Amino acid sequence: MLLIADETEKVLEELETTQKQFWNVARETGNFLNMLVKMNNIQNALEIGTSNGYSGIWLALALKETGGQLTTIEFYEKRQSVAIENFKRCGLDRIITSRVGDACTILEYLKEDEFFDFVFIDASKPQYLDYFNLIKPHLKKGGLICADNVTSHAAKVKPFLDAVNADDDFQTEILPLPAGLSVSYRIG
Numbered sequence: 001m002l003l004i005a006d007e008t009e010k011v012l013e014e015l016e017t018t019q020k021q022f023w024n025v026a027r028e029t030g031n032f033l034n035m036l037v038k039m040n041n042i043q044n045a046l047e048i049g050t051s052n053g054y055s056g057i058w059l060a061l062a063l064k065e066t067g068g069q070l071t072t073i074e075f076y077e078k079r080q081s082v083a084i085e086n087f088k089r090c091g092l093d094r095i096i097t098s099r100v101g102d103a104c105t106i107l108e109y110l111k112e113d114e115f116f117d118f119v120f121i122d123a124s125k126p127q128y129l130d131y132f133n134l135i136k137p138h139l140k141k142g143g144l145i146c147a148d149n150v151t152s153h154a155a156k157v158k159p160f161l162d163a164v165n166a167d168d169d170f171q172t173e174i175l176p177l178p179a180g181l182s183v184s185y186r187i188g
């Protein structure tokens with residue numbers, strides 16, 4: 001079992017009481033994302049859809065161990081400031097860069113030489129395909145794209161799943177975590 005510092009566990013448990021309101025991932029999903037980051041020694045992670053920071057905490061806890069960094073994007077400034085406060089409470093703020101704005105616009109203007117080895121998609125479901133198309137040029141070979149809600153919002157995310165499944169550069173599987181998590185491994 002993963003040992004989590006008391007204050008961080010307190011923050012996670014607090015956030016779990018408002019999980020539906022802030023559309024946070026399930027604890028199982030957070031724990032699995034944390035494992036994936038460590039198993040793959042991820043250095044540069046990107047999260048699309050910060051909300052109040054719950055999944056970001058799980059990712060950053062793992063990145064603290066790998067020596068990596070997290071960039072997380074949220075449309076709403078108020079929500080992002082709550083997230084920043086939560087990251088600070090967990091002592092994770094130094095390894096997290098929070099960006100406020102529309103993810104598509106931010107991704108469109110990423111520097112050409114900015115690369116990630118892990119991307120977690122958890123924002124607007126109908127935009128998953130746009131995020132995928134925009135992030136692909138910035139994903140390293142051997143990198144991972146995980147997307148939440150692929151079972152709970154199957155119809156809305158279908159264009160993304162169809163595209164990633166048809167893409168020869170990716171190998172994809174859907175895991176039966178609470179909302180359905182797709183994991184796509186960049187092979188080409």
Ligand SMILES: C[S@@+](CC[C@H](N)C(=O)[O-])C[C@H]1O[C@@H](n2cnc3c(N)ncnc32)[C@H](O)[C@@H]1O
Pocket residue numbers: 022023024025048049050051052053054055056073074075076079101102103104122123124127
């Ligand atoms: C499902 S919640 C994210 C939950 C978070 N990943 C967690 O588990 O703690 C989705 C978030 O994405 C944000 N969002 C939706 N569309 C967005 C966009 N186009 N750009 C940036 N953020 C967006 C919403 O404001 C919302 O806070």
